[in-house]
Amino acid sequence: MGDAGSGVASQLQDQTLRLHGRMAAIRHKVAILSGKGGVGKSTLTSNLAAALAEGGARAAVLDADLHGPALAKMLGVRGAALRFGPDGVEPPEAPPGIKVLSMDQLLRRDEAPLRWKAPTSEGDFVWRASAEAAALREFLSDTHWGALDFLLIDLAPGTDKISTLASLLPKIGAAIVVTLPTEVSQLTVRKSITLATELWGASVVGVVENMAGYRCGRCGHEERLFQGPDSAAMAREMGVSFLGRIPFDPGLAEAADRGAPYVRQARETPCAAALRAVAAALRSFVERPA
Amino acid sequence: MRFLCVTCNEAMKLERVEGPEDGSLSVLFACAACGNRVAMLTNPWETQLVRALDVRIGGRSSPVEPMEFVRSMLASGREAGGGGASPSLPATGPASPSGCPFSAMANLAAETPGAIRQPGHPAIGESDASEPAPDPHPAIGEPRAPSGPVAGVPNSQLAWSPDAERRLERVPEFIRPMIRQSIEHFAAEHGYRLITPEVMAEARGAFGM
Numbered sequence: 001m002g003d004a005g006s007g008v009a010s011q012l013q014d015q016t017l018r019l020h021g022r023m024a025a026i027r028h029k030v031a032i033l034s035g036k037g038g039v040g041k042s043t044l045t046s047n048l049a050a051a052l053a054e055g056g057a058r059a060a061v062l063d064a065d066l067h068g069p070a071l072a073k074m075l076g077v078r079g080a081a082l083r084f085g086p087d088g089v090e091p092p093e094a095p096p097g098i099k100v101l102s103m104d105q106l107l108r109r110d111e112a113p114l115r116w117k118a119p120t121s122e123g124d125f126v127w128r129a130s131a132e133a134a135a136l137r138e139f140l141s142d143t144h145w146g147a148l149d150f151l152l153i154d155l156a157p158g159t160d161k162i163s164t165l166a167s168l169l170p171k172i173g174a175a176i177v178v179t180l181p182t183e184v185s186q187l188t189v190r191k192s193i194t195l196a197t198e199l200w201g202a203s204v205v206g207v208v209e210n211m212a213g214y215r216c217g218r219c220g221h222e223e224r225l226f227q228g229p230d231s232a233a234m235a236r237e238m239g240v241s242f243l244g245r246i247p248f249d250p251g252l253a254e255a256a257d258r259g260a261p262y263v264r265q266a267r268e269t270p271c272a273a274a275l276r277a278v279a280a281a282l283r284s285f286v287e288r289p290a
Numbered sequence: 291m292r293f294l295c296v297t298c299n300e301a302m303k304l305e306r307v308e309g310p311e312d313g314s315l316s317v318l319f320a321c322a323a324c325g326n327r328v329a330m331l332t333n334p335w336e337t338q339l340v341r342a343l344d345v346r347i348g349g350r351s352s353p354v355e356p357m358e359f360v361r362s363m364l365a366s367g368r369e370a371g372g373g374g375a376s377p378s379l380p381a382t383g384p385a386s387p388s389g390c391p392f393s394a395m396a397n398l399a400a401e402t403p404g405a406i407r408q409p410g411h412p413a414i415g416e417s418d419a420s421e422p423a424p425d426p427h428p429a430i431g432e433p434r435a436p437s438g439p440v441a442g443v444p445n446s447q448l449a450w451s452p453d454a455e456r457r458l459e460r461v462p463e464f465i466r467p468m469i470r471q472s473i474e475h476f477a478a479e480h481g482y483r484l485i486t487p488e489v490m491a492e493a494r495g496a497f498g499m
Contacts, residue, residue, distance in 0.1 A: 006304055011345040018354070088356045106364060115365035116342075119313030119334040126335050130342035135360050138344075142356040 019141040019168060022088075026148045028173035028286045031165055035192030036185050037157035039178045040210040043252055043262075044278075045154040046074040049098045050261035051279035057149040060091070062139055063102035064165065065156035066132055067114050072102040076259025080105065088144040096264070101143050103135075133164050140168060159188075159195050166199035173286040175205045176243065181212060182228035193238050205240040206285055207231055208278055212245035215270055222247075243285060244278040247271050293328060295321035302328065307348035308462035310337050312494070316462040317347055329465045448474055450485045457487050472497065 023029065032045045045061055053059045063071035072078045077100045080092035091099040103114060116131050118124055145151060155161045162175075175196040179189040189207075196205045209231035215222045225248050235242040249271035255262035263275045293302040302319035305327070309315040313334030320327045332340070340347060344359045355361075450458070461469050476493040477485050 006345070006347050007349045008343075008345045008347075011350060012343075014354075015344065084356055106360060116363045117365045118338050119310070123335050124338075127339040127342040130339065131359075131363060134342060134344040135363075138357045138359050 015137060015141070019137055022141045022143070022145065023169065026145060026151045028150050029153065029169055029171075030150060030174045030176060030282065030286070031153045031155055031162070031169075031172055031196075032176050032178065033155040033162055033192055033196065034178045034185075034189055035157060035159045035162070035195075036179070036188040039180050039185060039189075040246070040252075041178050042070045042074060042154050043256055044176075044178055044208060044210060044246065044275075045152050046071055046256065047252075047261045047263040047275045048279050048282065049075075049150070049152050050096065051263045051276045052150050052283070053096045053098050054264065055279065055283070057283070058097075058147065059150045059152065060099035060145050060148050061101075061152045061154060062143075063100075063104065064136055064139070064153050064161070066103045066135060068156060069102040069104035069107075070256075071154055072100055072104040073259060074256040075100050075261065078104060078259070082106070085144060088142045090144050094259075099143075099145060099148075101139055129160075129164075133167070136164065137168050159192050162192060162195050162199065170200075172200055172204060174282060175200055176282065177205060177207050177240075178210055179207060179231050179234070180228070181209055181224070181226045181231055184228075186229060186231070186234055190234065190238065193235075193240055197238070197240065202239050206243040206282070207235040207240060208243050209245040211248040213247045215247060215249075241285060243281040244274065246274045246278065293319045293330075295324060295326055297321075297326065298323040300324075302326075304348055306462075306464070311460055311462070313337055315340070315347060316465050318462075318464050327464075329468070331465065447483055448477055448485060449483065451487075453487050454485045454490055457490055 032041050032048075034041050042063070042065070049059045049061045061071050061075070063069045072080075075094035075098060077092040077094050082092070082101075082105050083090040089101070091101040092105070094100050107114065116124070116128065118127075153165065155165060165172075177189055177193050177196065179185050193205060193207070211225050212231075213222055214225045231245070232242040247270055249262070249266075249269060251266050251269065252262045252271060255265045258265075262269075263272045263279075266272050294300065295302055298321055300321050300323045302321050304317065305320045306318040307315060308317075310332075315330075315332045315337050317330045317332075318327060319330065341363070458466060458470060458473075473485060473490055473493045476496060477483075477489055480489075480492075482489050
């Protein structure tokens with residue numbers, strides 16, 4: 001029995017077909033997530049994309065943090081307007097050839113928060129999550145990504161964002177869970193690992209530890225920045241892979257402010273080397289035999 | 291969601307969609323077997339939920355545009371090259387967090403015998419043996435019999451201001467008589483003698499619209 005003529009089911013099916021049609025040209029869809037805010041997901045995403053692209057991969061990033069988009073700024077394409085072409089929205093490219101799509105490119109002013117048009121803002125919790133899922137679906141399906149080796153999808157904090165992405169992409173190449181070596185961070189991250197494992201399978205989940213240590217700029221002495229639990233042990237305990245550690249380096253944030261991935265700006269630093277190692281681990285992770 | 295004609299046990303077909311007007315969609319369904327029609331009104335939250343799913347009630351009439359949803363829904367978006375923002379929903383009048391519009395109308399029907407009740411189908415537990423057999427399928431927009439008395443101002447003493455009449459003209463024709471009647475009941479109950487846009491807005495809020 002139909003729905004009296006609106007064809008809502010077929011409209012939703014068309015949306016899914018559009019999405020899957022677009023995603024078919026992308027070899028590895030990779031979610032970068034945490035559940036926790038402020039752990040360095042976007043910094044890792046921009047640098048992984050740059051490292052992968054420098055290694056010859058066709059890479060793109062989708063900033064799925066609709067309310068706090070940062071990737072356009074971090075990759076230096078904030079001012080680039082989106083163009084509408086015959087195959088969808090043409091995303092700008094950041095060196096060395098990373099396609100970038102972010103809500104930031106659609107907002108009018110720096111200080112403009114994301115707001116949806118509505119006849120009344122009262123009770124917007126009823127429909128806001130649906131609107132955000134629809135926006136994310138459009139970003140995935142209506143962007144002319146072309147053929148890619150990697151699409152890195154940078155998720156906002158909150159475990160609910162994992163469920164939203166999984167409803168759109170039931171199969172992905174990898175879910176990278178970013179954590180800090182602290183109990184507070186891992187308290188949330190463990191929830192994200194559980195959810196990602198349930199939704200996509202443990203075989204695609206990998207943990208990256210950020211801010212893993214600090215090297216003194218004067219004497220080169222290395223210290224742990226936090227004295228919390230080891231993230232590799234947490235990954236082992238939860239039955240998922242561990243992909244590497246990134247040391248703390250203030251240069252990462254400075255490079256992000258300049259719109260240039262640190263991995264290209266400070267190639268000789270231990271931090272850049274660690275980022276390249278995680279990119280290599282990711283590549284091996286998604287291309288390993290099933 | 292679908293509507294069934296209880297008499298014929300048939301799924302009703304969507305006939306027409308109008309709006310959104312003041313955040314409300316008006317959707318008309320008809321039974322293909324007996325021609326019986328019902329109108330569904332959505333309140334702004336219901337309208338917005340449908341919009342948030344990025345589906346069109348009544349089906350799509352044009353091909354999908356790239357990022358059509360985001361471009362049409364962003365309240366503070368910037369123009370992108372080659373594409374303009376779609377028209378927004380018009381501003382709404384004062385809204386009330388109270389309940390469903392249908393419950394308000396159902397209450398009106400209960401308070402006013404014959405106001406909304408389907409002709410030929412008495413309310414549960416009510417006998418209509420004494421009533422003359424009404425036309426089971428009155429034409430859309432056809433005025434119904436005057437409703438019974440309500441507390442407050444008699445309907446005959448109610449007047450509509452020109453502004454209110456103009457605002458009523460914006461309501462889809464097929465539900466206009468029902469809206470007129472509902473607002474007149476509201477005005478009578480609240481002691482208004484002149485129906486103005488302000489009274490309409492107040493009624494709208496009371497109906498949860």
